[in-house]
Amino acid sequence: MSDFAADPSHPRYQSLLLRHRLEEAEKQGMLAGSAMIAHGRGEAYDYLLGEQTIPSAHEATLHALRALKNAERPIISLNGNAVALAGEQLLALAQQLKCPVEINIFYRTPKRMSALLERLETIKKERSLDVEILGASPNARIPGLKGPRAKCTKEGIIDSDVILVPLEDGDRCEALVAMGKTVIVIDLNPLSRSAKMGTITIVDELTRVAENMLLQFDSIKMSEVSKTYDNEEALRDALRHIATKFSD
Amino acid sequence: MSDFAADPSHPRYQSLLLRHRLEEAEKQGMLAGSAMIAHGRGEAYDYLLGEQTIPSAHEATLHALRALKNAERPIISLNGNAVALAGEQLLALAQQLKCPVEINIFYRTPKRMSALLERLETIKKERSLDVEILGASPNARIPGLKGPRAKCTKEGIIDSDVILVPLEDGDRCEALVAMGKTVIVIDLNPLSRSAKMGTITIVDELTRVAENMLLQFDSIKMSEVSKTYDNEEALRDALRHIATKFSD
Numbered sequence: 001m002s003d004f005a006a007d008p009s010h011p012r013y014q015s016l017l018l019r020h021r022l023e024e025a026e027k028q029g030m031l032a033g034s035a036m037i038a039h040g041r042g043e044a045y046d047y048l049l050g051e052q053t054i055p056s057a058h059e060a061t062l063h064a065l066r067a068l069k070n071a072e073r074p075i076i077s078l079n080g081n082a083v084a085l086a087g088e089q090l091l092a093l094a095q096q097l098k099c100p101v102e103i104n105i106f107y108r109t110p111k112r113m114s115a116l117l118e119r120l121e122t123i124k125k126e127r128s129l130d131v132e133i134l135g136a137s138p139n140a141r142i143p144g145l146k147g148p149r150a151k152c153t154k155e156g157i158i159d160s161d162v163i164l165v166p167l168e169d170g171d172r173c174e175a176l177v178a179m180g181k182t183v184i185v186i187d188l189n190p191l192s193r194s195a196k197m198g199t200i201t202i203v204d205e206l207t208r209v210a211e212n213m214l215l216q217f218d219s220i221k222m223s224e225v226s227k228t229y230d231n232e233e234a235l236r237d238a239l240r241h242i243a244t245k246f247s248d
Numbered sequence: 249m250s251d252f253a254a255d256p257s258h259p260r261y262q263s264l265l266l267r268h269r270l271e272e273a274e275k276q277g278m279l280a281g282s283a284m285i286a287h288g289r290g291e292a293y294d295y296l297l298g299e300q301t302i303p304s305a306h307e308a309t310l311h312a313l314r315a316l317k318n319a320e321r322p323i324i325s326l327n328g329n330a331v332a333l334a335g336e337q338l339l340a341l342a343q344q345l346k347c348p349v350e351i352n353i354f355y356r357t358p359k360r361m362s363a364l365l366e367r368l369e370t371i372k373k374e375r376s377l378d379v380e381i382l383g384a385s386p387n388a389r390i391p392g393l394k395g396p397r398a399k400c401t402k403e404g405i406i407d408s409d410v411i412l413v414p415l416e417d418g419d420r421c422e423a424l425v426a427m428g429k430t431v432i433v434i435d436l437n438p439l440s441r442s443a444k445m446g447t448i449t450i451v452d453e454l455t456r457v458a459e460n461m462l463l464q465f466d467s468i469k470m471s472e473v474s475k476t477y478d479n480e481e482a483l484r485d486a487l488r489h490i491a492t493k494f495s496d
Binding site for chain 1: 290
């Protein structure tokens with residue numbers, strides 16, 4: 001990241017920084033062919049949200065954090081874009097949760113897997129983190145999915161009770177929900193199938209969510225776990241927020 | 249494009265085909281680093297439009313076609329994504345209009361220019377088209393723009409009266425309008441600066457617009473040129489159309 005020289009006061013700094021991270025990740029072979037297009041779709045929705053954490057997303061973030069902290073076996077699932085955009089923050093979050101992360105990618109190739117593993121190992125070393133990284137040697141399958149995308153580990157995704165899946169595809173999200181897990185989705189499009197399928201859906205940009213979770217980690221009170229969180233209402237709130245962009 | 253093997257009855261066929269065209273163009277060095285991200289943003293807005301030509305966009309397309317046919321010196325400006333996605337259709341349209349096209353790219357490098365020229369020459373040969381391709385040897389600048397992105401030709405963009413700029417950036421769109429030209433913008437985001445700046449803004453996907461113009465080319469009556477076309481109203485209509493996606 002050392003050659004990124006944009007001025008932090010530039011109004012598009014954050015957006016340029018995220019693009020830079022993706023470009024670096026692409027050079028290192030971490031991304032699928034569709035990664036940049038997916039990021040562009042996210043950019044469009046983030047623009048419609050005003051590139052900010054709206055109150056209902058903040059509420060969903062806190063609820064998700066409580067679920068992760070209360071979990072018996074929490075896990076963070078990582079794909080190429082998640083590692084590229086927020087690998088450092090998500091490993092730091094896993095360290096706090098004392099949980100493993102698992103690389104679980106849609107287009108699985110040995111080259112991509114090793115690029116992602118290498119990147120995560122580098123972050124661990126640089127930040128002196130002690131986090132178990134699963135996914136290199138899958139020994140189980142997510143029921144209901146076909147092909148390489150079903151591959152996962154028994155000790156990781158299969159046995160988890162609460163799973164954070166940033167930027168997940170709809171099919172896999174649905175399959176994880178069908179396994180009875182609490183599935184925490186981070187997706188900028190409140191209309192996506194993942195967003196609708198998730199147990200807790202955070203309609204916000206991944207790096208903001210990860211930062212918010214790290215900031216709130218210690219101060220959040222477990223006794224305040226809300227029983228009344230309504231995911232559908234949170235999605236409706238995001239839709240209403242976006243709709244104001246399109247009203248006269 | 250011969251190795252694209254998706255099934256045309258696949259519900260995402262058109263979307264996959266466009267992605268395939270971009271991937272091929274990227275391999276050939278035609279695209280800027282941000283091209284895929286820009287396409288992803290377009291995909292998001294097209295999804296919100298229902299991946300269809302809405303009536304106000306069709307009206308804008310007809311109005312734009314009339315303006316091009318009535319122009320004294322029409323021209324079609326081409327960037328990397330426009331050539332990749334609709335190069336064949338846009339050259340066919342230029343042939344019908346008996347006008348030149350001009351390659352006018354934001355991130356100008358000799359490698360990108362020659363890749364784009366080569367692609368256009370291939371299309372001309374394959375389709376036996378007789379269209380002048382400008383832009384290889386710029387001899388003028390668009391007033392008000394800085395750096396290489398201002399480069400253009402006197403006999404092309406400078407002397408044109410009506411210019412079709414698919415997928416244009418806001419600055420250049422504004423500069424062309426300031427020159428007194430009729431600027432026809434094709435942009436899926438009705439909130440973009442280009443969309444707001446354009447004389448005639450077609451809120452629709454580029455290949456659908458190009459196809460519609462080719463289909464309507466002969467049947468459109470010049471005597472029916474509408475004097476009452478309202479670009480702001482067309483944009484408001486697109487916004488209303490998208491807003492219904494976000495209402496409860």
